[in-house]
Amino acid sequence: xxxxxxxxxxxxxxxxxxxxxxxxxxxxxxxxxxxxxxxxxxxxxxxxxxxxxxxxxxxxxxxxxxxxxxxxxxxxxxxxxxxxxxxxxxxxxxxxxxxxxxxxxxxxxxxxx
Amino acid sequence: xxxxxxxxxxxxxxxxxxxxxxxxxxxxxxxxxxxxxxxxxxxxxxxxxxxxxxxxxxxxxxxxxxxxxxxxxxxxxxxxxxxxxxxxxxxxxxxxxxxxxxxxxxxxxxxx
Numbered sequence: 001x002x003x004x005x006x007x008x009x010x011x012x013x014x015x016x017x018x019x020x021x022x023x024x025x026x027x028x029x030x031x032x033x034x035x036x037x038x039x040x041x042x043x044x045x046x047x048x049x050x051x052x053x054x055x056x057x058x059x060x061x062x063x064x065x066x067x068x069x070x071x072x073x074x075x076x077x078x079x080x081x082x083x084x085x086x087x088x089x090x091x092x093x094x095x096x097x098x099x100x101x102x103x104x105x106x107x108x109x110x111x112x113x
Numbered sequence: 114x115x116x117x118x119x120x121x122x123x124x125x126x127x128x129x130x131x132x133x134x135x136x137x138x139x140x141x142x143x144x145x146x147x148x149x150x151x152x153x154x155x156x157x158x159x160x161x162x163x164x165x166x167x168x169x170x171x172x173x174x175x176x177x178x179x180x181x182x183x184x185x186x187x188x189x190x191x192x193x194x195x196x197x198x199x200x201x202x203x204x205x206x207x208x209x210x211x212x213x214x215x216x217x218x219x220x221x222x223x224x225x
Contacts, residue, residue: 044216
């Protein structure tokens with residue numbers, strides 16, 4: 001059974017950093033691209049970042065480019081999202097996904113002073 | 114960026130009825146490999162999204178065949194035949210053909 005478990009969310013002040021983790025199980029992690037998608041409270045879905053199966057290429061929308069970094073440790077079956085210079089508009093539940101087919105339970109990031 | 118326009122924004126249907134949701138993209142979603150990366154997701158209340166349909170018309174694992182997807186290029190439709198109570202929630206279309214990946218704004222399905 002495919003499982004994706006996100007951790008690392010919490011309350012953080014504007015301008016600070018936070019790192020999310022997603023531990024994957026139930027499939028061969030290094031065979032798949034992985035992504036982060038977020039959902040602001042009461043709002044729709046927004047793609048945040050993707051990474052190729054080897055980790056050699058990464059992709060971001062303009063809204064987070066230069067501030068967020070997606071990475072992975074294939075030996076540990078773990079996906080990461082390093083978020084720097086956080087803004088109030090980054091407040092959302094962050095989901096780890098495999099090709100939109102599988103989603104974690106999400107981890108809530110709240111950016112507020 | 115590819116804009117995904119979903120209609121209607123909300124629906125109220127009785128159990129057993131059929132409904133359709135439209136999703137139109139601002140540009141063609143056909144990728145260079147000839148495939149069309151248009152997907153449909155359902156987010157039930159308080160839950161993470163679940164993929165229903167991938168690449169326009171392929172049913173996701175464990176998804177009942179009451180759900181079907183059709184369309185091509187820039188115009189897509191999700192049909193739910195014989196709506197059941199468990200179908201309530203917000204439906205999203207999503208495209209992963211072009212970066213940045215984008216989602217529709219959602220269609221909220223309520224049960225009468």
